[in-house]
Amino acid sequence: MISNVRPLLxxxxxxxxxxxxxxxxxxAPPMGFLLFARNIESVEQTRALCEELAEFAPFGTPLIGVDxxxxxxxxxxxxxxxxxxxxxxxxxxxxxxxxxxAVQLNALLLSAQLRNVGxxxxxxxLIDVANDSTHDIIGNRSFSKDSDSVIHxxxxxxxxxxxxxxxxxxKHAPGHGRALVxxxxxxxxxxxxxxxxxxxxxxxxxxxxxxxxxxxxxxxxKALDAEFPATYSGKILSMMREDWGFDGVIVADDVGMKAxxxxxxxxxxxxxxxxxxxxxxxxxxxxxxxxxxxxxxESFKALLTxxxxxxxxxxxxxxxxxxxxxxPDEDKVTYAKARLKELWADGPARMGYTLDL
Numbered sequence: 165m166i167s168n169v170r171p172l173l174x175x176x177x178x179x180x181x182x183x184x185x186x187x188x189x190x191x192a193p194p195m196g197f198l199l200f201a202r203n204i205e206s207v208e209q210t211r212a213l214c215e216e217l218a219e220f221a222p223f224g225t226p227l228i229g230v231d232x233x234x235x236x237x238x239x240x241x242x243x244x245x246x247x248x249x250x251x252x253x254x255x256x257x258x259x260x261x262x263x264x265x266a267v268q269l270n271a272l273l274l275s276a277q278l279r280n281v282g283x284x285x286x287x288x289x290l291i292d293v294a295n296d297s298t299h300d301i302i303g304n305r306s307f308s309k310d311s312d313s314v315i316h317x318x319x320x321x322x323x324x325x326x327x328x329x330x331x332x333x334x335k336h337a338p339g340h341g342r343a344l345v346x347x348x349x350x351x352x353x354x355x356x357x358x359x360x361x362x363x364x365x366x367x368x369x370x371x372x373x374x375x376x377x378x379x380x381x382x383x384x385x386k387a388l389d390a391e392f393p394a395t396y397s398g399k400i401l402s403m404m405r406e407d408w409g410f411d412g413v414i415v416a417d418d419v420g421m422k423a424x425x426x427x428x429x430x431x432x433x434x435x436x437x438x439x440x441x442x443x444x445x446x447x448x449x450x451x452x453x454x455x456x457x458x459x460x461x462e463s464f465k466a467l468l469t470x471x472x473x474x475x476x477x478x479x480x481x482x483x484x485x486x487x488x489x490x491x492p493d494e495d496k497v498t499y500a501k502a503r504l505k506e507l508w509a510d511g512p513a514r515m516g517y518t519l520d521l
Contacts, residue, residue, distance in 0.1 A: 196227030200456030214282025275328025335379035339364030401439035
């Protein structure tokens with residue numbers, strides 16, 4: 165018997181739950197929750213919010229996700245700001261072994277910051293392969309223009325996330341590096357042929373079998389599906405399963421992004437019908453180029469009356485059986501900070517990069 169679980173990674177309005185949110189969550193809880201800057205004020209407040217969410221957790225411990233990549237995408241900064249992925253890609257070119265150790269320590273610290281406030285799911289690593297035309301929305305969030313470098317660095321990063329006590333999520337499949345526009349604002353269309361796209365696929369193929377979660381890209385790839393973006397494409401989602409061997413949970417990126425058209429609830433249903441297990445309903449209004457700052461009241465009202473399908477049986481079983489990594493102790497975190505500082509001093513510091521720990 166499948167429990168009454170909505171297939172949503174659900175955004176919240178503010179620093180604590182409203183009466184209306186509690187009623188919605190009580191009726192049928194989402195599979196997980198997504199925190200943004202609007203939900204994070206202090207360590208104590210964020211912990212209290214995460215504890216509040218436990219009442220609505222369908223799998224025991226609530227899955228609480230955060231975009232916590234490092235660089236400009238780091239929602240939780242208590243304990244220091246960590247660098248963007250590209251620094252490690254540049255470092256890898258000159259000293260691969262040290263860069264791999266450093267990126268794992270970096271991810272451990274990012275992950276530990278989440279566990280410290282009660283969250284447990286880091287939405288990374290981003291494994292999009294960059295190129296000369298990659299849009300700034302990805303920019304230095306990508307490790308490298310070289311797919312092999314991305315693979316090695318992302319594996320180390322994923323290990324660090326686990327060491328820090330969180331689950332991870334590879335993104336944005338099947339690759340966001342060739343997009344020339346920001347999918348928050350419009351639908352990118354990629355003209356590259358199948359042979360060219362193998363470079364973009366390579367990190368996903370390499371990491372798919374060991375990944376717990378994979379997030380889609382709202383991008384149309386003409387060579388793969390001339391009609392639908394990846395999030396709506398049964399062909400592309402089947403490729404992730406059958407060709408890449410991914411058997412975890414496929415998460416549709418935020419359906420509120422302007423790359424997708426039509427009513428909010430219709431976007432959710434289209435992504436699920438295509439083969440996504442879960443859709444991100446971040447409920448964010450994009451203002452001044454910042455995602456996640458403002459809560460989308462109108463879309464939340466649409467969800468309140470929506471007739472949504474429940475989480476599918478395969479995904480429900482997978483999530484029910486999924487175990488969280490152990491939370492690191494204070495000594496482990498202290499060592500990681502000291503060691504990363506030590507490595508940094510002989511590496512990126514010499515290239516002018518600073519480390520705020």
